Amino acid sequence: MQYRADIDGLRAIAVLLVIAYHFGLTQFSGGYLGVDVFFVISGFLITSQILSQIERGQFRFADFYARRARRILPALFAVVGSSLVAGYILLLPLDLKALGEQAMYAVFGVSNFYFLSETGYFSKEAHQLPLLHTWSLGVEEQFYLIWPLICVATLSWLKLSARLNLAVLFVLCAASFAWLLLNRGTNPEFSFFMLPTRAWQLGLGAMIAFAPSVSKRGLSEVQVLIGLALILASATLTTADDKTMEYGIIGATVGAGLIVWPKGQNGWADRLLSITPLVGVGKISYSAYLWHWPLFVFFIVWNSGAMPDGHDIAVLALVTLALSYLSYRFIETPFRQRKDSSFWVLAVAFSIATAIGLLGFFLFKNEGVPGRLSAENQLIAEYLERKKVKSKNYACSFPDFDRNELEIKCLDEDRFGVPVLLMGDSHAHHFQAALRNRYPEAYFHIASYSLCLPLLGGTPNKEKSKNSRQCAEIYRHLFDGLLTEGRYKTIILSARWKNNDWSKIESTVKYLKQFADEVIVFGPTLEYVMPLPSLLLADALPRRSTQELRNSYTKQDLLKEIDASMKELVVTQGGTYYSLLDLLCAKTSDECISVDETGIPLAWDYGHLTYEGANFILKGFEEQGLRLP
Template identity: 35%
Template structure:
């Protein structure tokens, strides 16, 4: 058997592209669909695993123990190292709750189950997920579950079929189609399940497996056809990184594009057609591409913890230059991991026998599980005393789980605040969870002025008539129906004062400045036609990381030279909120009032906004005020601004 038959350098080059686009996406370097690199990895994995199994079955030397021995040597050493180093780093860098979260993830991944944990707890594309240094292990869990089940299923297929190639290929095709259909359905119905679970990802691995059987039945003799297919595959992958984004329902049918691209490249450059590669295949087989491909596993393992910890430490996303430095560090660490861990343990030099390999696996699993369990349940966080002071009020917040739904609005089951006297509702507060966080301040003000207030708030829903969030943050409640119900409520109760409050940048980031301004003014006009005077409340300063976390970091590491640098300045606020601030004159011309919390949050000494009060954080996270902070800021704002206009 020639080297070309069992080693395909262009596949290492394809690995290089896959890991590069994933890293670029995670580093914020302008590839909105870079996460599709994981899908490319799945196709490659399915192809290579099936090739190995098929070849060894034909030669009469395949055993499950040999297969799992190779998987242990290939996957476990570097993964174990990454998880243990991440746990150590998390202890020194992260706050107690975040450190415990890393421990919990480590325990689940010790048994190849982190994807199940994430399925139940997070959305991959949220800020919360971006702070989990072991988030990327979900894909390892999917592959490991596949490695456990797939060879057994394949052997069963071999036993029950006589025409192995055709029959097994047909069975795999049926399985892939069933998985794809489930994936397409759950992407809309249960998007987290579709993203994280093996049954909805199996078709990507099975697509790679099918290539092994297609190789035997389809021959591409004309070089021009092979060149075109390979180039098309490369184009599909590149296009996916640009045209697919977080707002696209993924994986679903959209995942066919990058997966199909990977399959076309592998198929067009197969040894079954000709011994030489296509032009695009030859490009993938160049030495730099192959080198990146060879260390791609360690690159994938280490890049995410390095990026997460750098963001965590700085309290913001890295600049381009900082991201590039983090990537260079990742390459160095990954090369060392490949050279000193992957290569020695993959061969027979260290783990000489299968027994040694399986013993190592048991020890690695126990080490990760035990260390993770200690971090999760036993070891106290390094900064607990500081956290106790900073977080004194951070959990003193309005219940963020109480969303007012369409049915609640229709039956007047909305939240009430202010005076308990009988009579009509004087003031309606309408908005998202940030409006809800301001309710304690509205309540104090309304009580002092004998006003009856009502609030209609829903997490992740903007108070904009005709707006539907394209990024799918709110997938259960229809935002258009919700706003229509709120408009009907205001008209039905003849409410004279309406305050619209939200984290407005969610909307204008999604739809752009012009459409946002049209939506806001259109909403105001509808309330005005119903007889209401309208105020728009600007959002409080919003940070990239949780403010309590940043404050603890500052107090725990005062010599780091970063203390307070993350606090927002008025100019930074203006730049972030320009689409709304530029609309102020037009709003005033419409006789709309502006409620601005900034004057009551500005620190005159530093010319930056306040984030703590008597040592305690004024924020519960990156953008929501605590009850004490809202009670301090909002009443003064309303006292001075509510009755000025309109």
């Protein structure tokens, strides 16, 4: 194929958009769509190469896969191997275990399956996954396995005309696009990560490979300008959680297609994409895509969970470009220029992939090698896996609301003891095991529902929460139905009180006082900038100085305002209020208690309590007068 500098320029735009998005530049809220541009480019180039070789009678499957291996795998192996080394130095056992598993999937081109089952691309947990970005390589590698077979079948075996091939491609792309639309609402992770819902983008590039060149320079320039406008508009106007995301996906894909469409002669728009700086970045774009994300993730780890500031982002960008150039110069280029036999290339590639996969399996199987830490720190690290906090008995929550489940399984069981009702979200649920064990003479009913405040009307504590209807229905059934029977001696309310909806606590306590002897409210729990065990282990592994972080690792200012206001409202209505902030932060305003008497973390993540943490807090409340029943 004739080299096209404008496609390298387009690659540069695509990778810069992805990097800008990942590095947190809010102006490019849809920068992740740069990957969609890469898919179109790949579909076009790969199909053009296959067509050319089939026409000359020179296509060989072994040669094709060997070329793909030389192009993709050396830099990928370098990044995955380097990430495992960096992970061994920087990561806690749980994270290193996960990285080992990611590596096993990544080197064999199926990491999109792993991330489909483990996380969402846009979730907060994504910043903890150094190889998340390899999902797109998985999609492309799976495409490379299937697409040559289809091309050979239609062109060589069936000898279909170009028009019929286009018809076949159109049907496949239409089916893939329809699959995307059908899954976007019901299974967005599948739509994002998997080949069946991405094939239309690769297929669009393949269709363009069959298309005739645009002969008129004016028309080709308009195409390129429209394509650039669509890509940039999609990258700047689309967000990850917006209903316009579908339009962004279509815009970026169509825009890339308009640009890669062959032209009979280059106009000034093509020359704009062919300027030296863009072409230079385009040549190293593959390495830049591979290296930028692990660098970003490991920086956050080293920075004790804090996101990079402007200076840090500039340094990360420069390091990414420098490392990408070195990778292109000394890894990509030499291996692409080698003339080894296809069999030898594939055998070596499989051997290296197996070796790296076995290393990843070793880290996974050995639980992230916890022996790197002291025995005391290993115990703390275990709490990141929630080994010690799983509820032992009688837990009741409602992921899918069903009135019979609520009434029969959770609230209407016939048990002996004084009835106590604990209501709230997950910040109520984390008290239930400790409450049961400390007060065996009481019988607890637990009504907990994630992201749902126990207030009149049922109030989600997250805007646009998906559980709004269920939240309202659960608490309507509780407040207007079961509670009116007056069957509880004590009602306890606990939740993640974090926005203005907690102001309804006054009317809620006033209402509940009609149906219980005592209404108790537990105030907001301390919240940390990262999982508390990770903060406590910050000195056990290489980290940026954490002293400043340690002195302000709780969001105390806002929580103290909420705490003081809630206390006043609850007491005014005859309720009893217990403040976690007063209990844990009484000694100093700069640093709060974060472990119990034995050194166990009070929380296992940003604020959910461990069993020991809940027990520690209840013991403190008892010293302040808490009695149940």
